[in-house]
Amino acid sequence: MKRPPRPDYVLRQAWLLVRASPWLAAVSSLTIALALALVGVFAMVLFNASQLLHDLGRSLTLTVYLRENALDTDIAAVQAKVRTHAGVKGVRVLTADQDRTRNTKLLPAELLQGLDEAAIPGQPVIEVDLNADLGSRADVDTLSAWCKSLKAVQSVEDAEFGAEKLRLLFAFVEIARTIGLVLTFVLLASAMFFVFSTIRLSVFSRKEEIEILALVGATPVFIRVPFLVEGVLQGLCGSLLAAGLLGLLHLELLGLIRDVHMLNLSATLLPPGMIVWLVLGGPLVGLAAAAVSVGRYLKV
Amino acid sequence: MIQLYHVSKRYPNGCDALNDVTLRIREGEFVFLTGASGAGKSTLLRLLLVMERATEGQILIGGRNIHVLRDSSVPFLRRNIGVVFQDFRLIKNRTVFENVAIALEIMGLGRKEIERRVNQLLEGLRLIQRAHSPVTDLSGGEQQRVAIARALVNEPAILLADEPTGNLDPELGHDIMQLLIDINRRGTTVAVATHDAYMIEHYGLRTLVLHKGKLLEDRPRVSVRPGQDVRPPPSPLVYGSPLAMQPPVAAAESSLASAADPDAVEAP
Structure with missing residues (x-):
């Protein structure tokens, strides 16, 4: 019977892969965090601007x-x-x-x-x-x-x-959205590139181990999964870091609106659905980059 | 157990590594493959492990034609063939226990079952004290015993060894050979590729001589040779597995009957 690898084995191997090149993994996670935090900031600005326009x-x-x-x-x-x-x-x-x-x-x-x-x-x-x-x-x-x-x-x-004031507000939102999309694309592409490179180095450094695993009868899935999980772990670290940064920024922003500008406004962080996507975004980016790298460099 | 019919292997550069080789290795047999460097010993083992495919001919393992085996079925065939290399091929950043356990991890066995089986085998191979040492801390002989433990832990029907004593001094080489003979006595079919003429002479077992890719000679086993250790195996090697307890042929058949059928191959 085909049995999947045990989750604790896969997680342990993925963690060992991360530990083998901690600096590269940290850079990958930070890039993902930066990209996602920026996505979050733009999403927060756009979401609150849209709310404001809606209320208007x-x-x-x-x-x-x-x-x-x-x-x-x-x-x-x-x-x-x-x-x-x-x-x-x-x-x-x-x-x-x-x-x-x-x-x-x-x-x-x-x-x-x-x-x-x-x-x-x-x-x-x-x-x-x-x-x-x-x-x-x-x-x-x-x-x-x-x-x-x-x-x-x-x-x-x-x-x-x-109407003119409203048009100006909409123009501002549209410009912010365009800049946000371009920056998000560039940063996510960079983050993916970092994860891709980290996984590629992991694959190269484990070349001998991969050959041995194949010789003793490991299936390609068994060999590949730890590398994919390595990408997911890097992405998850990035996501959690980005969520933490956004949370801090939100608190600072609320303080600024209330205490400094005396405004009776309540800026929302992000709708719950978007927070879930933000947290899932990192692991998904990590998984996608790892999948491309493994598909390209890990031949079993 | 292993049958080759007119097997040839030609590389893209035109080199014939094997040329029309026909041979048969029976269940429970111990066979030396010998010949000078480049004779085709390693190529033959690589073909049996499906690391390469034959250019011509048919190879049957446990009655299965591996020539037509799908790539996706190869890992499941390999789980029934233990393999030992001259350079040990151990995973350097893992401990002795982890290196042996990997052959069971790939089968998805539970942690307790893996611990039980690996510890039992390491005990039998006098490696239990080194179970949690990195393999790089071990001597050559110990590393080769770890490699043999890894090859045996999932109780394969066949054990292939490519120059298993090549990196060891004669005394350690003798220990390893004795271990392989013990394993064979428990029913596992063993094929050892070596160019050590002294060892072949000393053990007097069936020997297939390859020369420039051709099977030159098939020397039968000499019943008892002077100096050969023919005592019943006193080694503490303990399988404690259903396969080891079965008669050799039955064990081999039950293990390999459906090697190419992933759904049928499972840890006993």
């Missing part, structure tokens, strides 16, 4: 300024048009007087001294509470297009919801 989309207000001479029927028509949009949560209509009163409250008392109340601007306004699902810049563009269609109505003077 949920509490977005579109202000439709109507012309001063707009009639009640015009206001009702615009209101009806606004309500047809799926993402509209609520609509408030302010008359010109209500708008003036609100503006008066917004202005500082020094500015209002000696000023005729009629000089303070006021016009009919429709304030629209949106529940927009802003996942990308395209969603902002869709909302902008709708906003533009409102502007096209004759009784509407202007309509705006801060």
